Amino acid sequence: MLRGRITAEQVTRGTLRALASIPLAALAALVVILLVQALPAVRYNGLGFFTHDAWLPGSFYADPVTTHGVSHPPGASYGALPLIAGTLESSLLAMVLAVPVGIGTAMLVVEKLPARLSSAAGFFLEVLAGVPSVVYGLWGALTLGPWLARHVSPVIAAHAPDLPILRFFRGATGAGEGLFAAGVVLGIMILPIIAATTRDLLRQVPRQTVEGALALGLTDAESMRMVGFPWVRTGVLGAAVLGLGRALGETMALAMVSGTVLGASPHNFYDTFTTIAATIVSQLDSSLTDGTGFAMHTMAELALVLLAITLLVNVLARVIIHSVSGTALPVGRGV
């Protein structure tokens, strides 16, 4: 009887351990396969992959050439600099737009709206978070992009001063596909993530602490700024990283709104560009037609770079959160 129970206990424990290790195994397998697939591309492309703009698959119909033991079409030369830059730039723009708006929305929902309106706003945030990215992409390409190009971009372009860096905001404003439109679409996509997470965090601030601030004669806004928000600061940083992760990896919407221009960096804020994820999805078909398989190896290398950037962002966020939580804030410490 006892023996039976012990065996059952061991079986349960073993099963749970096996189940718990699945995510780890999946990640390990993913990284190994990507590494193996990317290795020929890493050897042939070299460091130049990160430093130049060209995107030349070479001639798929000519006889393959072998360099450093890697078989590839003649004339193949890949540079991912514009892709990496485009990924970072569009995500940065999305963050600049979505973080303040998301935090503001969350504060409004928690502090100012009556309960019923607040729960309705929460519902819409969740719906917004669940809209498929292809829908955002289509809307961005057909409606938002052209509207921005017609009404917003010219205003910014006309008023941006002719100074280094700010010069980037001047010049031709395009037809709607490009960095600016992509950043705005991305921002709208990650807004609900940041707003909903921040809202949930703010609701965790103990009532007595907020009341303590109000009882001291602070206004609602002051109490939110001095007490409520600092209480959840690290958690909000985590929410922002969550949003950044989504922005960095977002594929479909960017493939539709960016203009997917390969082989060149954007000339200004409104120019067409592309990102790593959008390039992988838009180049997959033609890469499969490379008989040497080298184009696919390059796709794997791109995927590896994207994975590395995302991991780096997460690690960085954890380091920042760890250093901030040195003041021992009670909630929202994790990512």
Add this chain to the structure above:
Amino acid sequence: MTHSLAAARTDGGNSRRAGAQIPGSRSRHPDLLSPASTRAGVAAAPPALPPVLKTRDATMGFGLKTVLSSVTLEFRRGTINAIIGPTGCGKSTLLRAFNRMNDRSPTFWRRGSVEFEGCDVSAGTPDPLELRRRVGMVFQRPNPFPMSIRDNVVAGVRAHRLAPRRELAAVAERHLRQVGLWDAVADRLDDSPFRLSGGQQQLLCLARALAVEPDVLLLDEPTSSLDPATTEIVEALLRTLTPRLTLVLVTHNLAQAGRVAGTTAFLYDGRLVEAGETRQILAAPREPETVSYVTGRIG
């Protein structure tokens, strides 16, 4: 229904206010809420000041629920006053009426008057922010803000712009000394308050409440989460705050009321059952419900 607390005052200065509004007053117990003058004899009492806090026929509640019925009470300047009663009797609601914290709830309603220095607290003078500065509050559990210890003390000073920036450090030191916390935290003013012990956190919250120079301090069971030794420290500190401040102390702890409060009001089931000098309430209560409560049969 209305139980008088403030009773009929024999001193002339106050009868102007007291006379009309206190039904059922007990003239044989003059000046129940001024222990000092009782001790000294009515004749030697200082010219009676109008009460700092006062409710008249105050009935209040949330939504359909009536929490307090017809409470008439007053608290004299510079005194320590306890409000006792079992859980759910309306002590906290009464306390929170004085600094309008109940108004945070959209379903809160009130009839009758609740006055601070002769003006109804809802009249708008002083405005709610200034009212809450002058009528401070300390809560049941320590509730430090997520900022450094020093910033905690001066959070209210900053918000109300009571002192220029360069004086904030001095203000913080003064009030940390006042609550006896300075020696413990002097070398870690920039640290988080959450590493302090519960008692130290509560003292910090007291320092924060005192730093905005209030006239009244409302204390909602301020020692219920503290150990006996720390409780003693807090009680000793409370005694030092009078007569500059007027304290209203909600407590579960009858012995605490006996140790610190000059007057005590007993609430039961939303009614003010009895109020008067603490010694009398605890040793010789007149109402049967008070007797039951102080002897431990109810509550």
